[in-house]
Amino acid sequence: xxVMRLGRVEVRVTDFKQSIDYYSNVMGLQLMAQENGRAYFxxxxxxxxxxxxxxxxxxPGLVHVGFKVRREEELDRFxxxxxxxxxxxxxxxxxxxxxxxxxxxxxxxxxxxMELYHEIERPGNGLKLNPDPYPANLxxxxxxxxxxxxxxxxxxxxxxxxxxxxxDFHMSEQVILxxxxxxxxxxxxxxxxxxxxxxxxxxxxxxxxxxxxxWDDVLRAGDWLAxxxxxxxxxxTRHGVTRGLTIYFFDPSGNRNEVFSGGYAxxxxxxxxxxxxxxxxxxxxxxxxxxxxxxxxxVFT
Amino acid sequence: MKPRYRVMVSDQQTEYTCRQDENLLSEALNQGxxxxxxxxxxxxxxxxKVRVESGRYELGKCSVKVLTPEEKERGYVLACRTKPLSDLxxxxxx
Numbered sequence: 001x002x003v004m005r006l007g008r009v010e011v012r013v014t015d016f017k018q019s020i021d022y023y024s025n026v027m028g029l030q031l032m033a034q035e036n037g038r039a040y041f042x043x044x045x046x047x048x049x050x051x052x053x054x055x056x057x058x059x060p061g062l063v064h065v066g067f068k069v070r071r072e073e074e075l076d077r078f079x080x081x082x083x084x085x086x087x088x089x090x091x092x093x094x095x096x097x098x099x100x101x102x103x104x105x106x107x108x109x110x111x112x113x114m115e116l117y118h119e120i121e122r123p124g125n126g127l128k129l130n131p132d133p134y135p136a137n138l139x140x141x142x143x144x145x146x147x148x149x150x151x152x153x154x155x156x157x158x159x160x161x162x163x164x165x166x167x168d169f170h171m172s173e174q175v176i177l178x179x180x181x182x183x184x185x186x187x188x189x190x191x192x193x194x195x196x197x198x199x200x201x202x203x204x205x206x207x208x209x210x211x212x213x214x215w216d217d218v219l220r221a222g223d224w225l226a227x228x229x230x231x232x233x234x235x236x237t238r239h240g241v242t243r244g245l246t247i248y249f250f251d252p253s254g255n256r257n258e259v260f261s262g263g264y265a266x267x268x269x270x271x272x273x274x275x276x277x278x279x280x281x282x283x284x285x286x287x288x289x290x291x292x293x294x295x296x297x298x299v300f301t
Numbered sequence: 302m303k304p305r306y307r308v309m310v311s312d313q314q315t316e317y318t319c320r321q322d323e324n325l326l327s328e329a330l331n332q333g334x335x336x337x338x339x340x341x342x343x344x345x346x347x348x349x350k351v352r353v354e355s356g357r358y359e360l361g362k363c364s365v366k367v368l369t370p371e372e373k374e375r376g377y378v379l380a381c382r383t384k385p386l387s388d389l390x391x392x393x394x395x
Contacts, residue, residue, distance in 0.1 A: 059367070060345040231339070253341075254346040301366075
């Protein structure tokens with residue numbers, strides 16, 4: 001019951017054609033369709049029609065983030081709960097975007113548009129009957145699935161409170177600097193985060209991330225990014241926060257991407273980890289290097 | 302071969318050359334010149350914003366959120382999206 005997972009991110013790109021090429025051949029996602037100025041992608045191990053939507057615009061950034069709920073009828077329940085909490089909720093009709101059913105839409109205290117939905121076409125991953133472990137035609141980095149995103153805004157506490165108290169997200173980690181809640185890492189799946197919220201400019205995106213299975217896959221992703229001259233940001237390295245293995249880089253429009261592997265598997269009763277000014281900037285962000293770069297800390301789209 | 306132009310960084314006493322069909326940032330990086338801050342290299346983040354004090358250039362597509370029309374008027378550019386059409390004098394403003 002409830003929110004299952006991060007289902008989709010819709011992002012703006014400034015060069016549609018170049019972005020489609022990058023997400024197809026460098027990131028290695030499957031282009032499912034192009035319609036009405038949008039391109040729809042899925043990662044190879046996902047069953048749903050898409051997890052990434054690109055739309056052309058004059059600046060990069062996040063259009064909306066969608067979380068998938070277990071049952072269609074839960075949309076009514078969440079709509080009511082959100083309105084009781086004091087959030088205005090709108091409806092998105094079936095078919096407003098390709099392959100999608102209806103959704104409820106609202107704005108988080110940090111300014112991002114979030115949707116909850118259940119219905120979406122399900123072509124499957126093609127590995128359901130006596131399957132091989134992965135498809136034969138993979139190219140590029142080819143992550144199996146979309147993993148999480150990190151959003152920014154002033155009201156970290158507000159967005160965290162809404163996600164935890166109305167949508168029943170659980171906290172894996174929090175950053176408290178000078179007694180102020182600065183970042184939270186929240187999950188519905190048994191991973192370290194499906195969404196994270198950090199103090200910063202309102203309504204912005206820091207990155208969205210795809211999952212990889214091992215350190216070796218992260219290293220190979222780094223090789224592939226270098227070979228294709230993709231703008232690198234940080235890594236391959238380990239985060240102190242979440243223990244995850246990571247590389248950060250930029251898509252052709254300046255949206256930051258991450259490939260992420262590892263971390264731990266928290267349950268709903270996990271006791272959250274806390275980072276403070278004592279160790280967050282040195283061991284929390286990039287565990288090995290002991291410092292973050294200015295670009296990583298200040299660039300949001 | 303396309304012509305090469307001089308790019309002078311006025312506040313850092315640095316100078317390098319840039320081909321007409323290359324952007325100011327990539328060419329600096331290629332030559333190991335670390336005067337300009339590198340961001341996303343996609344005209345999206347504004348990290349490489351500099352001001353052109355003199356010279357002619359061609360500016361490609363930039364995010365309107367990080368380079369406003371007013372800034373363009375005043376000679377601000379994103380180095381990753383700027384190709385020289387003459388010798389240039391640029392200033393890195395912190």
